[in-house]
Amino acid sequence: MTDSRIPRRHVGRRSGSNVIEFSLLIPWYIFLFVGAYDYGFFAYSLIASQTAASVGATYCSSSSSTLTDATTACSYALDQFRYLPNVGSGLSTCGTGTTVTTSAPVAVTASSVTGPDGNTATAVTVVYLTPQLIPIPGILPGTLTINRTVKMRQRS
Amino acid sequence: MRLRRANGRRGNALIEFTLLGIPLTFMTISIVAISIDMWEFHNLAFATEATARYVTLHGATCTANSNSCTITVGNVATFFIGAGMALSSGSVILKMTDGSGTTTCNPASSCTGTSTQFPNASYNAVGNDVTISATYILKNPVAIFWPPNSDPPNDFTVGAKSRQRILF
Numbered sequence: 001m002t003d004s005r006i007p008r009r010h011v012g013r014r015s016g017s018n019v020i021e022f023s024l025l026i027p028w029y030i031f032l033f034v035g036a037y038d039y040g041f042f043a044y045s046l047i048a049s050q051t052a053a054s055v056g057a058t059y060c061s062s063s064s065s066t067l068t069d070a071t072t073a074c075s076y077a078l079d080q081f082r083y084l085p086n087v088g089s090g091l092s093t094c095g096t097g098t099t100v101t102t103s104a105p106v107a108v109t110a111s112s113v114t115g116p117d118g119n120t121a122t123a124v125t126v127v128y129l130t131p132q133l134i135p136i137p138g139i140l141p142g143t144l145t146i147n148r149t150v151k152m153r154q155r156s
Numbered sequence: 157m158r159l160r161r162a163n164g165r166r167g168n169a170l171i172e173f174t175l176l177g178i179p180l181t182f183m184t185i186s187i188v189a190i191s192i193d194m195w196e197f198h199n200l201a202f203a204t205e206a207t208a209r210y211v212t213l214h215g216a217t218c219t220a221n222s223n224s225c226t227i228t229v230g231n232v233a234t235f236f237i238g239a240g241m242a243l244s245s246g247s248v249i250l251k252m253t254d255g256s257g258t259t260t261c262n263p264a265s266s267c268t269g270t271s272t273q274f275p276n277a278s279y280n281a282v283g284n285d286v287t288i289s290a291t292y293i294l295k296n297p298v299a300i301f302w303p304p305n306s307d308p309p310n311d312f313t314v315g316a317k318s319r320q321r322i323l324f
Contacts, residue, residue, distance in 0.1 A: 018172035022180065029183045033190055033297075040194020044201045044316075051205040055320050062283070062321075079287070079319035080205070 034134045042144055045084065045130045052077035052106075053126040053148040060110045060122040061152035067122045070094075070110040077108050077126050086131040100129040100145060115153050125149040190297035196242045200292050201316040203240030208288040208318035210235050211252070211274065215322035216281045229259050229274045233267035236290070240264075243292055253287040255279035264290070275322065282322050289317040 056073035060066050074094035081087040086105045095107035107127040115121030128146045135142035211232060218225040232252055237245040250264040256276040261267035275286050294312045 018169060018176055022176040025180070026183075029180075029187065032187045033183070036187060036191045036194055037297075040190075040197045043194070043198035047198055047201040047205060048316075051201075051318060055318070058323065059321055076319060076321075079317060082289075082317045083315040 031136055031139070034136055035140060038133045038136075038140050041130060041133055045081075045128060045144070045146055048080045048084065049126055049128045049146040049148045052080040052108075052128070053124055053150040055080065056108055056110065056124040056126060057122055057150035057152040060124055061154050063156050064120070064154060067112040067120070067154060068110045070108050070124075073110050073124055074106070074108040077106055081106060081128065084131065086129070095127070098125060098127045098147070100127050102129065102132075105129040105131075113151060115151055117153065120154045121151050122154065123149060123151045186298050189295065192242075193294045193297050196292065196294060197314055199240055199242035200248075200290060200314060203236055203243065204288050204290050204316035205318045206239040207232060207236040208286065208320045211286050211288065212320045212323045215275060215284075215286075215324055217324045219277075219280070226273055226280075229261070229270040229272045230268050232274055232288075233261050233264050233270070236264055236288075237268070240290075247293055249291045251287075251289045253289070255284055280322065282324065284322050285319055286322060287317065287319040289315060291315040 055076045059076055060069055060073055066072070075092070077094070078087060078091060082089060086102065091104075091106070093104065095101060095104035098107050098109055100107045105128060109125045111123050113121050113123045126146075126148050130144045130146070132142050133140075211227065214225055214227045214231075217223060218227070229252065233250060236248075236250055237243075240248065245265040246263045248264040250261040250267070252259045252261075252274055254275040256279050259267075259270075259272070259274065261270075273280075275284070291313055292315070294314055296311055
């Protein structure tokens with residue numbers, strides 16, 4: 001219905017306003033879609049990283065000779081990431097130290113430490129660089145570097 | 157009441173809304189769909205990890221000193237289904253691997269009654285590895301490609317894997 005209070009020169013200029021509103025709304029819909037997609041991969045990566053650190057620490061804590069065995073811990077860690085696209089079934093080596101790159105997205109370090117109870121323990125750190133996802137400028141980075149550390153007391 | 161508008165604009169808003177409302181509806185559905193998909197995706201990772209952990213805590217010592225906590229393939233499948241609450245158990249392919257080979261449950265729900273011991277008695281020792289892996293089909297989140305369960309590439313297969321050592 002035409003509002004008689006609207007100046008006559010404005011009448012007839014409202015055609016297409018829905019298109020403009022739609023255009024303003026679209027970026028938010030796209031951001032929501034991309035945000036959910038990115039979140040799913042980040043959540044998956046976080047779970048895998050935490051498991052990798054935990055499994056690595058479980059292995060390293062099994063005896064005094066394995067406390068700093070980062071190589072075997074790396075093989076366990078990689079097996080938690082096998083279904084992520086930047087690890088896959090072929091990757092068999094980890095990055096040096098805690099440095100991760102696109103070609104070596106997983107790095108594992110293992111060191112002998114004194115645990116909170118004063119006994120010898122291992123500290124295994126897993127660093128993982130997620131695959132390149134869709135960034136949202138200023139809100140979500142396209143990649144995320146996840147760093148998880150687990151300490152576990154030496155068992156025997 | 158009959159309304160007349162200047163410049164023949166009567167119904168323009170309705171037409172515009174109809175034209176733009178359809179993609180808007182599809183996009184809204186797609187956002188909900190991808191959120192559910194991603195929930196399923198990371199729940200798959202969690203369920204796989206939790207199941208592997210469950211197996212490693214029910215290993216060799218479950219048969220020692222009159223203990224009776226040995227588990228079966230059915231127990232493992234049931235645990236996985238419980239941990240993967242976001243997943244449709246009829247759509248998950250679950251694989252359990254120990255030194256004696258791989259048991260495949262396709263789907264996971266088909267193994268809940270299986271009484272075969274897992275890990276296998278000949279391989280059930282502290283320090284040995286067990287691997288749990290699972291694959292799951294996600295529905296294409298872009299609603300315009302529905303209906304679901306059509307030929308690929310409308311659906312996506314995702315997976316998770318966890319290799320752990322038998323602890324007890």
